[in-house]
Amino acid sequence: MNPKQIKSSLKTLISLKQPVFIWGAPGVGKSQVIAQVAEEMKRQLTDVRAVLLDPVDLRGLPSVKNNVAHWSPPSFLPTEGEGVLFLDELNAAPPLVQAACYQLVLDRKVGEYSLPDGWTVVAAGNRETDRAVTHRMPSALANRFVHLDFSVDVDIWLEWAEGQGFSEEVLSFIRFRPNLLHNFDPKQNEKAFPSPRSWEFAARILAAAPAPEVELSLLKGTVGPGAAAEFEGFVRMFRQLPDPDVVIDQPRMADVPEEPATLYALCEALAKRAGEETAESIVTYASRLPSEFGVLLVRDAAKKHRGIVETPAFSNWATANSDVLF
Known part of the structure; x- marks a missing residue:
């Protein structure tokens, strides 16, 4: 699933309080997407690195009151409000730590602690095939999650x-x-x-x-x-590109690079300058480019300034490139 699909899925599952596990290769942005979803849903985010925990950390420390032993939960577990309890690198944690998460994930409690009603457990980790530091997740824990695979787009x-x-x-x-x-x-x-x-x-x-x-x-x-x-x-x-401002000033006379890499770079620079005053010149120059680069330039420029599609130059360009566009 691409990042947008992951975000949409997370919003659905978090609203249902359904625990979910995000799988993905190192560096793809799993943690970042989860943080973005929490922010967009206006929920608190508590990030717990499971790999740093000992098995007893989730349950807390014992204390004695009136000759009865009680367990004091750790301060990092939430006690109120709405939010996402993010167990990052869960499958990198030792098996005993993963086992300590069973009850918290499924029953929303561990020892004498109960996860507040407004909170949802979300976990993430690298795939075993990535040769990152991982432990095989016990089936009893895996069965408590909805599993989503994160892919780069x-x-x-x-x-x-x-x-x-x-x-x-x-x-x-x-x-x-x-x-x-x-x-x-x-x-x-x-x-x-x-x-x-x-x-x-x-x-x-x-x-x-x-x-x-x-x-x-x-x-x-x-x-x-x-x-x-x-x-x-x-x-x-x-850094040796033709000056984009010169291209905009003289779109019919400016040189057209031959190297694909140079064209990619120049299109990027021109698209960022798209606006009411530059739209006509950008489309005029795009009409002189190889079709695939002309489409790239006009598409990216239109994202920056939608009014570019209303210029006379765009009508001429679209007609000339109808076989590519349609």
């Missing part, structure tokens, strides 16, 4: 990343090499590899303008040496 990630203000270099490169958004091979045992999470780190590093002599090393340590080398070459090309 390039278009959805790009939409999110643009909203976060990621640099044009990162967005253009992922459009050009979508297979490198997430390229994880558990057999390689690499410390750094391309993933939605590591590309977010890379975007932050670029925004901090590191010294040129360390930029490549930083990227290698973030997305891995192979992806970093490709990205660095793309960035060098990107």
